[in-house]
Amino acid sequence: LKKHRLVKALIRLSGQAELHPRCFTLTNLLKEENPVAGGSFGDVYKGKLGCQCVAVKMMRVFGESDIDGLLKAFSQEALIWRQLCHPNLLPFFGLYYFQKRLCLVSPWMEHGHIRAFLKKEPYDIDQLLSFILDIALGLKHLHENNVVHGDLKGDNIFVTPSGRACIADFGLSSIITALSSIQFTTSSKRTQGGTIRYEAPELHQGGHNNLGTDIYAFACVMYELLTGNSPFPDLRTDGAVIKAVLEGRRPPRPPSCSPSLDGLWSLIRNCWEEEPVMRPTAGQI
Secondary structure: OHHHHHHHHHHHHHHHHOOOOHHHEOOOEEEOOOOOEEOOOEEEEEEEEOOEEEEEEEEOOOOHHHHHHHHHHHHHHHHHHOOOOOOOEOOOOEEEEEOOEEEEEEEOOOOOEHHHHHHHOOOOHHHHHHHHHHHHHHHHHHHHOOOOOOOOOHHHEEEOOOOOEEEOOOOOHHHHHHHOOOOOOHHHOOOOOOOHHHOOHHHHHOOOOOHHHHHHHHHHHHHHHHHOOOOOOOOOOHHHHHHHHHOOOOOOOOOOOOHHHHHHHHHHHHHOOOOHHHOOOOOOO
């Protein structure tokens, strides 16, 4: 209880002062020249922090004022992240600056994100259920600490060297919100093409990310793992997806979901409930 109060006080002070602890800033980091992947608001590079391989996510923004705005959004989240330690959460190492651009640093996951892993590696239903349990446990730990992920999807879940699933990019929703008010380069505007399919109906009606929207997204991730596709693969546009969701439609049960998985499909449907209060909590899952 004392630790929780202390962290809350640090978060409040960090937000008021628009500062982050110096221990979050990394210096002895080497980054490769070319990115290995791109996301909705940044490019990902492989790097070295001492002897450890790391992933360096560089924000696609420019100007010191932009970085100041990001730091204000980030500083409050970073203090929470440092308190979170769980085998199903990807650790956060700190911040790195490259030519005045802000980078977020985490361990490098050689297996990549879970969707790519399942496409290239043979697996059975037990392995799939093990991954789903890992994700549920990671989400439970986040929610127990009042942390909303805000962008849960297969691309943000990685496979560790030991074959466990771990959630990445938790808490970045506040940074994404800050980025929405920053002028982007033409090539880096956030289209939400891959994310909108994981969003609960209330988010399409002006609502904000919360624990309930994470649960809805978790159901979408389970569907993704079962099928290898994002929800509504037959709908080509975001507008069509939003219309379907607001009409109460959900993806149909896929052929890969055999009768032995009736319980899993029931869980997915419950997590897709229209009313957030009707969805199970991460603890109940």
